[in-house]
Amino acid sequence: METPAILAFGFYFLVIVVGCFMAVGSASLVRALVGLVATLLGVAGMYLLLNAPFMAFMQILIYVGAICVLIFFALMLARADADGDEADPAPAPRVFKGVLAAMLPGALLAPILLLHPTASHLLPPDVPLADLGRRLMEDYVLPFELISVVLLISMAGAVLLVWERRDK
Amino acid sequence: MKPLVLYQLASLVLLGAGLAGLVKRRTLVGMLIAVELMLNGAGLSIVAATQLTGADPALGQLATLLVMGLAAAEATVALAAIVVVFRRFGHTRTDALTTLREQQ
Numbered sequence: 001m002e003t004p005a006i007l008a009f010g011f012y013f014l015v016i017v018v019g020c021f022m023a024v025g026s027a028s029l030v031r032a033l034v035g036l037v038a039t040l041l042g043v044a045g046m047y048l049l050l051n052a053p054f055m056a057f058m059q060i061l062i063y064v065g066a067i068c069v070l071i072f073f074a075l076m077l078a079r080a081d082a083d084g085d086e087a088d089p090a091p092a093p094r095v096f097k098g099v100l101a102a103m104l105p106g107a108l109l110a111p112i113l114l115l116h117p118t119a120s121h122l123l124p125p126d127v128p129l130a131d132l133g134r135r136l137m138e139d140y141v142l143p144f145e146l147i148s149v150v151l152l153i154s155m156a157g158a159v160l161l162v163w164e165r166r167d168k
Numbered sequence: 169m170k171p172l173v174l175y176q177l178a179s180l181v182l183l184g185a186g187l188a189g190l191v192k193r194r195t196l197v198g199m200l201i202a203v204e205l206m207l208n209g210a211g212l213s214i215v216a217a218t219q220l221t222g223a224d225p226a227l228g229q230l231a232t233l234l235v236m237g238l239a240a241a242e243a244t245v246a247l248a249a250i251v252v253v254f255r256r257f258g259h260t261r262t263d264a265l266t267t268l269r270e271q272q
Contacts, residue, residue, distance in 0.1 A: 013178055023205060024193075024205075033215055045210055047212070052215055052225075065253065070247050074196075097244075101190070102184035113173050117172070117173045119221070120171055130252050135226050150241050151241050
């Protein structure tokens, strides 16, 4: 990678790491959500570096625009302020288990990644948007239809779950 | 270091942070945030793996689009579940959610 790409990668990586720490460690859930948004934006930047601008915009549109707003609505039900449910520091065994859970995939996968790196291109190829759309309509039309069915069912299920009968 | 390894390490960071959050958080909303972190790491890993190797790059982008759609569906259902739990228990702390049936 050239120097500007490395600098950009370093910046996005920093954003992701700081966002992760905020999302996992913050005592207030609102700050955790802000950390999640920062992480999502960092990942969107990495998509841009990977020459996948469509994915970057979808990331911002779907994750930041839809999912984070959904989580924010859920947040209103939790006691999210700085002295709410997550305020008192987690008990030490719990933090230890959390660190262990984070270390386990790192200890298993990082050595494999570092010792046996896969041959990789230096420059990601261009994928025209028209090509993506054509593939979605021709080769992968079944997953495309299935994901719409899954979304429909999940939304109908959500409405059904929170439905309140008038006559009760 | 090869570019692909760098991107895979970034997604490994996301996976680790998500797992740590899933274990450490004590509210359902906090756990939902952690799950979103992990799903994002998966998406980044898929796109990096197909954009930087000989694999079909369009397939990787479409697969990540699928992951995003599933994440949206999951967030919807999780939000509904959180609303139901809040109505029944009055809070969403996971340590106090120990019963499945209606309380008499």
